[in-house]
């Protein structure tokens with residue numbers, strides 16, 4: 001194990017960047033030992049309001065700076081993230097309990113998101129002329145005006161990458177940001193932010209606050225011009241309701257109970273290896289983690305054997321141990337939730353195929369990656385999101401049965417299908433009710449796609465991050481039109497008699513010529 005590039009001095013210096021006028025702090029533990037890693041300043045509602053006022057001023061200048069300048073700054077930040085990757089990886093691992101590889105997924109996504117938005121913003125958001133759409137002569141120009149200062153609320157589980165997915169497109173669109181970081185994950189976000197500040201983003205333009213949702217989160221949603229939230233469906237619904245009352249927009253990425261379908265033509269060993277990653281990367285604490293595995297009975301035997309073998313051989317490791325395959329659960333609360341779901345399932349008759357044990361011998365919140373069989377609807381784990389360490393395996397007899405079972409959840413965030421047939425993959429993917437479907441992979445993040453929209457259907461959320469949709473969240477389209485005379489719509493009876501036949505003819509001609 002090598003010495004970390006992150007140190008208590010760095011933690012303290014990053015924590016100083018939180019907007020907090022008082023002296024109250026929050027003790028943040030590291031999952032590898034459960035001991036306090038650092039003290040995070042706690043913001044108040046007044047701090048949130050101050051941060052907004054300052055971000056608003058900075059945003060006006062940033063919006064005026066134009067696409068080319070913003071692109072230059074964001075591309076410089078891209079390079080700084082890569083230069084500082086060891087320090088960022090250390091912080092992610094120490095704050096979240098992830099392995100090096102899983103932490104790297106976050107860095108890679110953050111870098112890709114930064115490049116994509118820096119380069120795509122002008123193309124997607126530049127003002128452009130549009131035709132009138134009516135058979136009259138008119139010119140219209142659409143402008144995409146930044147919405148102002150965006151409130152971003154990020155969770156602890158994928159803090160750095162999820163911050164980048166909301167903050168960077170907001171900045172690229174000309175907005176400012178006040179971000180409420182979860183206590184656990186705040187240092188990673190502050191270190192990411194610092195790369196952007198050092199690249200030329202004005203410090204007030206992206207402010208970070210921390211503290212309880214009831215005060216800090218509330219204050220943020222009271223004043224933001226748009227809100228991005230990632231977290232539970234219950235909280236997302238409240239935020240969406242408030243945004244609706246205030247008539248501001250919101251994007252909400254919420255719960256999931258993501259299904260993976262293993263069809264009968266797979267190579268069992270490859271499918272098992274990919275399933276292990278899909279279910280237990282970040283110890284299953286990803287919004288996109290697979291929690292339900294539907295395996296065709298024809299391949300179930302060899303698939304289960306390969307999966308059990310793979311998970312039994314996997315090494316659980318703590319801190320900056322680079323050789324670990326899986327890390328720790330993030331907190332005592334996470335451990336309690338996982339243990340409660342497991343105990344409830346076992347008490348009601350579920351069978352532990354592999355795993356099932358808390359491992360305090362490695363660290364306080366370590367838990368073995370666990371596969372359950374015999375799961376029934378009366379168990380918590382059947383329909384509720386566990387968000388860690390447990391996946392349930394079910395046998396199915398056909399693709400259709402697998403699709404029906406997968407779609408039976410109230411959630412629809414992510415899904416996956418494993419098959420060697422491109423045609424079957426396509427057919428099944430088309431039938432799955434989820435915001436993203438991955439073929440022969442568990443979740444899109446593991447291949448770093450940032451140009452495509454990401455979000456949920458059903459109870460998994462509203463709105464999309466990433467891709468063009470991710471940028472368009474942050475602008476208000478404004479149409480400026482002028483009618484240039486000749487063929488205005490008739491206003492008087494006499495004009496109607498005179499112009500209507502010609503306009504009707506023109507409407508038909510536009511359709512025949514396929515002119516929108």
Ligand SMILES: O=CCCCC(=O)O
Nearest residue numbers: 158286287443444445
């Ligand atoms: O918790 C959410 C993680 C998102 C991972 C991805 O980008 O696919």
